[in-house]
Amino acid sequence: MKPFDIVIVGGGGAGLYAAMEAMKTNPALNIAVLSKVYPNRSHTSAAQGGANAALANKAKDDTVEMHIFDTIKGSDYLADQDAVDVLCSEAPKIIRELENIGTPWSRMEDNTIAQRPFGGAGRPRCCYCSDKTGHTILQTLYEQCLKKGVKFFNEYFALNLSVSGSRSNGLIAMNMKSGKVEAFPAKTVILATGGYAKMYWNRSSNAAGNTGDGQAIAYRAGIPMKDMEFVQFHPTGLRKSGLLVTEGARGEGGYLLNKDGERFMARYAPEKMELGPRDLVSRSLETEILQGRGFDSPAGKYLHLDLTHLGADLIKSRLPQIREMSMNFEGVDPIEEPIPVRPTAHYSMGGIDTDNQTRTVMEGVYAAGECACVSVHGANRLGGNSLLDILVFGRIAGRTAAEEAGKFTPNTISEAELTEQLQEIRGGMHAAGHYERYGELREELGQTLALNVGIFREASLLQKGIADIAELKERFKKVRIFDTSDVFNTNLMQVLELKNMLDLAETVAAGAYARQESRGSHTRIDFPVRDDANWHKHTMATLVKGKVTLGEKPVTMGRYELQERTY
Amino acid sequence: MTLPTDQHTEGKKNVTFRVFRFNPQVDSKPYFDDYTIPVEKGITVLRSLNYIKEHIDGSVSFRAFCQAGICGSCGMRVNGLSQLACTTQVWDVLAKSREPGIIKVEPLRNLPLIKDLIVDMDPLVDKMKRYSNWVDSTMPEAEMGKKEFLISEEEFLRYDKATDCILCASCVSECSILRANKEYVSPAVLLKSYRMSVDSRDSLHEQRLAELVKDHGVWDCTHCYRCQESCVKSIPIMDAIHGIREDAIESRGMKDTSGSKHAEAFMMDIEKKGKLVEATLPIRTNGVVWTMQNLLPMALKMIMKRRTPPPPPLVKSAKGIKIFRQMFREMTEHVKQDHKSHQ
Ligand SMILES: Cc1cc2nc3c(=O)[nH]c(=O)nc-3n(C[C@H](O)[C@H](O)[C@H](O)COP(=O)(O)OP(=O)(O)OC[C@H]3O[C@@H](n4cnc5c(N)ncnc54)[C@H](O)[C@@H]3O)c2cc1C
Ligand code: SF4
Ligand code: SF4
Ligand code: FES
Numbered sequence: 001m002k003p004f005d006i007v008i009v010g011g012g013g014a015g016l017y018a019a020m021e022a023m024k025t026n027p028a029l030n031i032a033v034l035s036k037v038y039p040n041r042s043h044t045s046a047a048q049g050g051a052n053a054a055l056a057n058k059a060k061d062d063t064v065e066m067h068i069f070d071t072i073k074g075s076d077y078l079a080d081q082d083a084v085d086v087l088c089s090e091a092p093k094i095i096r097e098l099e100n101i102g103t104p105w106s107r108m109e110d111n112t113i114a115q116r117p118f119g120g121a122g123r124p125r126c127c128y129c130s131d132k133t134g135h136t137i138l139q140t141l142y143e144q145c146l147k148k149g150v151k152f153f154n155e156y157f158a159l160n161l162s163v164s165g166s167r168s169n170g171l172i173a174m175n176m177k178s179g180k181v182e183a184f185p186a187k188t189v190i191l192a193t194g195g196y197a198k199m200y201w202n203r204s205s206n207a208a209g210n211t212g213d214g215q216a217i218a219y220r221a222g223i224p225m226k227d228m229e230f231v232q233f234h235p236t237g238l239r240k241s242g243l244l245v246t247e248g249a250r251g252e253g254g255y256l257l258n259k260d261g262e263r264f265m266a267r268y269a270p271e272k273m274e275l276g277p278r279d280l281v282s283r284s285l286e287t288e289i290l291q292g293r294g295f296d297s298p299a300g301k302y303l304h305l306d307l308t309h310l311g312a313d314l315i316k317s318r319l320p321q322i323r324e325m326s327m328n329f330e331g332v333d334p335i336e337e338p339i340p341v342r343p344t345a346h347y348s349m350g351g352i353d354t355d356n357q358t359r360t361v362m363e364g365v366y367a368a369g370e371c372a373c374v375s376v377h378g379a380n381r382l383g384g385n386s387l388l389d390i391l392v393f394g395r396i397a398g399r400t401a402a403e404e405a406g407k408f409t410p411n412t413i414s415e416a417e418l419t420e421q422l423q424e425i426r427g428g429m430h431a432a433g434h435y436e437r438y439g440e441l442r443e444e445l446g447q448t449l450a451l452n453v454g455i456f457r458e459a460s461l462l463q464k465g466i467a468d469i470a471e472l473k474e475r476f477k478k479v480r481i482f483d484t485s486d487v488f489n490t491n492l493m494q495v496l497e498l499k500n501m502l503d504l505a506e507t508v509a510a511g512a513y514a515r516q517e518s519r520g521s522h523t524r525i526d527f528p529v530r531d532d533a534n535w536h537k538h539t540m541a542t543l544v545k546g547k548v549t550l551g552e553k554p555v556t557m558g559r560y561e562l563q564e565r566t567y
Numbered sequence: 568m569t570l571p572t573d574q575h576t577e578g579k580k581n582v583t584f585r586v587f588r589f590n591p592q593v594d595s596k597p598y599f600d601d602y603t604i605p606v607e608k609g610i611t612v613l614r615s616l617n618y619i620k621e622h623i624d625g626s627v628s629f630r631a632f633c634q635a636g637i638c639g640s641c642g643m644r645v646n647g648l649s650q651l652a653c654t655t656q657v658w659d660v661l662a663k664s665r666e667p668g669i670i671k672v673e674p675l676r677n678l679p680l681i682k683d684l685i686v687d688m689d690p691l692v693d694k695m696k697r698y699s700n701w702v703d704s705t706m707p708e709a710e711m712g713k714k715e716f717l718i719s720e721e722e723f724l725r726y727d728k729a730t731d732c733i734l735c736a737s738c739v740s741e742c743s744i745l746r747a748n749k750e751y752v753s754p755a756v757l758l759k760s761y762r763m764s765v766d767s768r769d770s771l772h773e774q775r776l777a778e779l780v781k782d783h784g785v786w787d788c789t790h791c792y793r794c795q796e797s798c799v800k801s802i803p804i805m806d807a808i809h810g811i812r813e814d815a816i817e818s819r820g821m822k823d824t825s826g827s828k829h830a831e832a833f834m835m836d837i838e839k840k841g842k843l844v845e846a847t848l849p850i851r852t853n854g855v856v857w858t859m860q861n862l863l864p865m866a867l868k869m870i871m872k873r874r875t876p877p878p879p880p881l882v883k884s885a886k887g888i889k890i891f892r893q894m895f896r897e898m899t900e901h902v903k904q905d906h907k908s909h910q
Contacts (some may be wrong), residue, residue, distance in 0.1 A: 034596060045733070093713075096712050096713065099709045100711040100712065112715055143701035146695060146700070167720070207635075329611065329635075415889060488682045526808050
């Protein structure tokens with residue numbers, strides 16, 4: 001089989017932009033996009049808020065430089081400043097490009113792209129399409145890829161890279177419809193598989209499939225993971241599902257109440273109250289719960305987001321989406337009752353280490369989007385910067401791979417290697433002695449992460465978390481796959497996803513244990529302040545002989561000196 | 568496979584999910600499996616299916632991803648109606664269930680079955696390609712990224728609602744024409760086609776329209792409103808269908824793509840496959856009078872009124888296809904003559 005020039009794993013915003021740009025760079029190339037769900041189902045569709053770009057449509061004095069500063073400050077100075085430069089400088093161009101190919105942006109009165117304020121930004125520079133920005137961007141990119149005739153392999157589950165020494169020969173994936181394990185020999189592979197925040201399971205706002213598959217694939221191939229300990233929590237996830245109740249609810253005047261009916265934010269942010277920054281509000285909710293002022297339920301402890309005083313009219317007209325969500329997923333009508341909420345894992349800052357051109361340390365392997373860590377978000381990403389990240393670096397990945405594909409001649413992927421993979425994923429899984437239920441393991445993983453590697457971290461908790469993950473990995477060896485068929489075996493797929501989460505959870509916990517400081521989303525009770533002297537650096541987690549091994553990498557500076565992060 | 572019933576506490580109800588099963592590797596035909604589980608208020612059909620999969624039978628197969636009603640993966644038929652499992656409350660369904668305590672879950676219709684509740688979405692993607700469901704920008708590639716098109720709020724509002732579509736295929740599953748003719752363009756694809764055509768950045772308008780007025784295209788729609796009634800995002804799909812028809816008549820003229828010509832083809836369809844189509848004709852749900860008033864002279868009405876009539880009231884079965892045929896011929900003649908006199 002003739003190798004593909006580029007195999008893109010992932011059909012979210014990053015993967016589709018890469019495909020589109022690669023076709024544009026060199027239409028003669030043979031490109032494939034693999035995705036475990038139809039591309040238009042990717043999690044990019046969930047982004048409601050918008051994407052940042054200093055278009056200066058709304059605030060005429062906005063500049064790229066201000067966007068750069070906000071991003072670096074927001075990252076608690078852990079972002080690489082040259083990468084942030086790329087991100088913000090490319091932003092206006094890429095948002096216009098998306099506009100030019102049909103993205104239905106909301107409009108200002110002068111008919112230019114509309115912009116609104118967003119957390120942590122000094123100017124209103126978040127471009128949006130109502131409350132469905134990610135959805136419309138994803139649709140537009142998918143449509144354009146169909147137009148360009150991109151070859152899609154939908155519902156293919158990527159398993160591993162095929163590696164010879166320091167370079168990759170391509171990808172091995174399972175066709176969900178047939179259950180067959182197939183080879184995708186390729187000169188270059190772009191990993192664009194999205195984030196890993198779903199490892200917190202019921203305490204995550206993410207789609208069921210945001211299980212960090214691409215990161216786990218890269219990690220198993222020996223590629224380092226950068227800054228994995230940084231996971232962003234959003235203050236208001238629904239109690240049962242972790243799904244997001246957006247800031248809008250508090251923006252319109254919603255109260256956060258504990259079980260004594262007290263507006264507890266008065267204790268933590270007496271001026272801003274419910275409207276304090278995301279990480280502060282998350283920590284406040286968590287503190288209330290930890291100190292026993294939360295409500296109890298079988299689904300865990302929670303607090304109230306109370307909108308009842310806003311009245312039916314306002315709720316119906318201004319917050320219809322939130323009302324619908326709360327009715328659909330909690331069975332609670334916020335006009336009559338408060339919404340049960342608690343903080344939820346929302347975004348993964350860490351990921352596959354890449355340079356500014358999206359190259360990884362392995363020849364022919366690139367990564368972009370939430371699965372990569374360039375790093376532009378450092379210790380904390382700003383709202384509206386991740387859609388931007390996937391677009392900008394998705395495009396760079398497509399272009400770079402297209403330009404560099406000619407340099408590589410991959411080896412063939414042997415039948416034996418495929419058989420081995422098949423054996424590994426299916427061998428023995430239905431056998432007697434396999435009794436562990438993946439659903440339970442998955443839930444327990446989420447629980448231990450939320451409790452021990454969650455918002456508040458501490459040496460003893462982290463040790464507990466690390467031990468729990470190790471135990472879950474042991475139990476995983478006895479996991480049972482109940483569905484014995486080849487055709488569309490979602491049971492098998494979920495077990496493979498669980499394996500990926502377990503592999504990555506280890507790196508998250510290890511990084512969190514090692515980093516003895518508090519920075520951005522990473523809060524250590526035992527090390528409550530930022531420690532620039534010892535920890536102004538990236539952690540790098542690499543798999544060596546089956547064990548996570550931590551290294552480090554300096555942060556690229558050059559624009560702004562370290563300052564305290566205050567708002 | 569039943570959980571102990573003593574779990575029936577005040578806040579919980581025992582619910583039996585009657586799930587459509589089919590594994591092409593071993594089953595020669597589909598069957599149903601019953602799973603009874605306790606369900607409290609606030610639980611969705613999807614969460615129940617997840618529970619069944621995790622705790623009772625790992626082989627039950629269905630798609631789900633976002634679990635928040637935005638990705639469109641979990642379309643299925645719940646008690647006969649196509650909807651998203653992740654936004655459908657079990658207790659709400661129970662309240663309307665014909666058989667108390669039982670919820671029947673089946674795959675979407677009109678798309679090839681793969682396994683259990685999973686159907687093949689490729690035919691829909693193929694149609695999106697056939698009908699160029701994309702904006703072909705008037706801006707040359709080399710110029711892109713330099714400046715914005717200026718677009719008015721008014722134009723934005725023309726396609727805003729249509730861009731809510733999450734391609735869940737619920738409307739596809741409910742479409743009455745698709746049941747008889749799998750080649751038919753499909754409501755979601757009509758919606759998307761319309762969305763592209765009213766976008767001033769697009770240059771493919773004529774080409775797309777030419778495809779839409781061919782066989783299996785926009786004129787095959789029987790105007791039955793089922794797609795719109797079942798749309799999970801409450802999108803006025805009929806506005807798009809009217810919009811395309813109106814557009815076709817306006818820009819291509821009556822002679823070429825006329826409603827009458829297509830109405831004739833439609834009529835022949837009725838004559839050829841009388842029984843089949845009778846089952847799907849709008850008169851069955853809408854009544855003869857409504858059908859006469861709305862479907863047949865629609866081309867004219869559209870030109871004059873330029874708006875979508877409200878969904879018709881449901882009326883029990885029609886008087887008969889015979890009267891319908893007779894009136895149909897007469898009305899078609901009217902339309903033709905009327906139009907001539909307008910020119
Ligand atoms: C609720 C919510 C709201 C958000 N709101 C905003 C916002 O307002 N602004 C903002 O900037 N950001 C927001 N974000 C973050 C942003 O949406 C994501 O970071 C971004 O969409 C990720 O895009 P991606 O292309 O990297 O990955 P995704 O869109 O997650 O796509 C990943 C792709 O990889 C594929 N894939 C994964 N694993 C495999 C495998 N094993 N084999 C084959 N294919 C695979 C999937 O099928 C999918 O196509 C939000 C996130 C959430 C959860
Ligand atoms: S109105 Fe037309 S497209 Fe909609 S369901 Fe009826 S026949 Fe199908
Ligand atoms: S039009 Fe509505 S029902 Fe049809 S696919 Fe789109 S969202 Fe689903
Ligand atoms: S799972 Fe995404 S719409 Fe239901």
